[in-house]
Amino acid sequence: MLKSHRYLLGLFWMLAIFIFPLPLIQALANGLTGPAISNLGIQLGTIAYAWMLLIIFISTKPKWLDRIIGLPSMYFLHGGLAIIMIVFAYVHKLMTSSNGLIKLTGDIGLWILIGTAVYSIFFLSGWLTDRIHWLKIWIRFFEKHIFKHEVSVWLHRLNILATLFVFIHVLLIDYIMQIKGFAILFYAYSLIVFALYAYFLISKTWRFNRAKVIDIRPLSANMTQVTLRFSHTRAEKLKKYQAGDYLFIDFPNIEGMKEMHPFSFVDFDYEKRQVVLAIRADGDFSHKIAKITIGESARIDGPFGTLNNQILNQDDKQQALILLAGGTGVVPLISLALAYASKREIYFIWTVSSEDDLVYRKLLLQLADQWPNFYYFESIHRLNLEKISAILPETIIDQAYFLMSGSNKMMIGYRSLLAKFGVKAKNIYYEKFSF
Numbered sequence: 001m002l003k004s005h006r007y008l009l010g011l012f013w014m015l016a017i018f019i020f021p022l023p024l025i026q027a028l029a030n031g032l033t034g035p036a037i038s039n040l041g042i043q044l045g046t047i048a049y050a051w052m053l054l055i056i057f058i059s060t061k062p063k064w065l066d067r068i069i070g071l072p073s074m075y076f077l078h079g080g081l082a083i084i085m086i087v088f089a090y091v092h093k094l095m096t097s098s099n100g101l102i103k104l105t106g107d108i109g110l111w112i113l114i115g116t117a118v119y120s121i122f123f124l125s126g127w128l129t130d131r132i133h134w135l136k137i138w139i140r141f142f143e144k145h146i147f148k149h150e151v152s153v154w155l156h157r158l159n160i161l162a163t164l165f166v167f168i169h170v171l172l173i174d175y176i177m178q179i180k181g182f183a184i185l186f187y188a189y190s191l192i193v194f195a196l197y198a199y200f201l202i203s204k205t206w207r208f209n210r211a212k213v214i215d216i217r218p219l220s221a222n223m224t225q226v227t228l229r230f231s232h233t234r235a236e237k238l239k240k241y242q243a244g245d246y247l248f249i250d251f252p253n254i255e256g257m258k259e260m261h262p263f264s265f266v267d268f269d270y271e272k273r274q275v276v277l278a279i280r281a282d283g284d285f286s287h288k289i290a291k292i293t294i295g296e297s298a299r300i301d302g303p304f305g306t307l308n309n310q311i312l313n314q315d316d317k318q319q320a321l322i323l324l325a326g327g328t329g330v331v332p333l334i335s336l337a338l339a340y341a342s343k344r345e346i347y348f349i350w351t352v353s354s355e356d357d358l359v360y361r362k363l364l365l366q367l368a369d370q371w372p373n374f375y376y377f378e379s380i381h382r383l384n385l386e387k388i389s390a391i392l393p394e395t396i397i398d399q400a401y402f403l404m405s406g407s408n409k410m411m412i413g414y415r416s417l418l419a420k421f422g423v424k425a426k427n428i429y430y431e432k433f434s435f
Helices: 002-019 022-029 036-058 063-069 071-095 100-123 133-145 149-156 158-171 180-202 307-312 327-340 361-370 385-391 408-420
Strands: 209-220 223-230 246-250 261-269 274-280 297-304 321-326 346-352 374-380 401-405 428-430
Touching: 002 063, 002 071, 022 036, 022 180, 036 071, 036 158, 036 180, 063 071, 071 100, 100 158, 158 180, 209 274, 223 297, 261 327, 274 327, 307 327, 307 401, 321 327, 321 408, 327 346, 327 361, 327 401, 346 361, 361 374, 385 408, 401 408, 408 428
Parallel strands: 321 346, 321 401, 346 374, 401 428
Antiparallel strands: 209 223, 209 297, 223 274, 246 261, 246 297, 261 274
8 A cells, every 4th residue: 555655646746746837838838939048947937836836726735635645745745846946936037037017026926935935944844843953942932932823824825925926927928928828828727726725715614614622631731632522514524534534623713723723633433423632732722722611612624644544455454553653643543543453453552751641541551451452562762673672573574564653753763763673664654744
């Protein structure tokens, strides 16, 4: 299944980078008559604009695409394309000449893109903060006092404004818009994507599920369990939820919690229309969770996730599952354990910083007592080769399938550790939550 996932992910990258801009490039090439260097600059600008539109489409979080490659993979493409796109746009600026309103609209769009990209690299991607500890401390400080969750969301939406400026920039260039084939495609690409984004915004009123907080309790000093009951809604919506999924949630009546935030769930009960979340107080949004009162209204966008699909689509349904959790990364893996403890051989390994963090120890021990093929292990502090050797039988290493969940830094480290232990990369899967 992982091989299939990587194939689909590679196909998605190819379509995004090469195929999506191709019709615009071809139509433009058939009509350009200027110097070669200027034509190349125009083509680079066209590619950058096509990618801007694709990034807007990705921001609508298409669920059908999430189930195929995962939202984190889409957002990774989002970030990668954004960097290359800015380079192309800047080279386009250097290789072409313009003045007046044409130059002004292009420059404004470019500088907005540069500003939001710099902000995203530090505050949204997690790529740097996962690798530089002191930078993570500073970023957390700024997030707490200045760049709170709602501010971050709105700053990221400046990409839409940048795209509008570039749209106007192209419209003002007469000799470009006189190329009939390009003009038709340019309008079609732009209007379709803008229409999809407009639908994404407007459809919130009926697309989001509604729920009420029916229980809230502390699990530890900085972790809270929240139980939500969905309002009476179309049953097919709730049937889409799978073990290992996550959802986006906001609380429209609470200041500072009106923008969607992603959280995994511990358990989901279709019959009772209930979902149980376990949320650690890391950011300004999650810090407010513990103060929410019973009866508070919530809006939910979901479900999202690929963890369960990795299990469902395995060729060998008898293959042992190794669920490797770090800290609060245990949450989606518990829901998988609840779903598969009676069906599969499972080794559940949970690593934490301190014993106080083992907030679901009792539940996992109960599963181990109830099902003979469910084995539970816990470790204070990180795993090493000695600990893994003591936990996992050598006979299952070559065939076992590893699903990991935790901080990105943890998963990067454990991927290397498992490789040293002899686990093949094709047997390891995890979702990176950096959004």
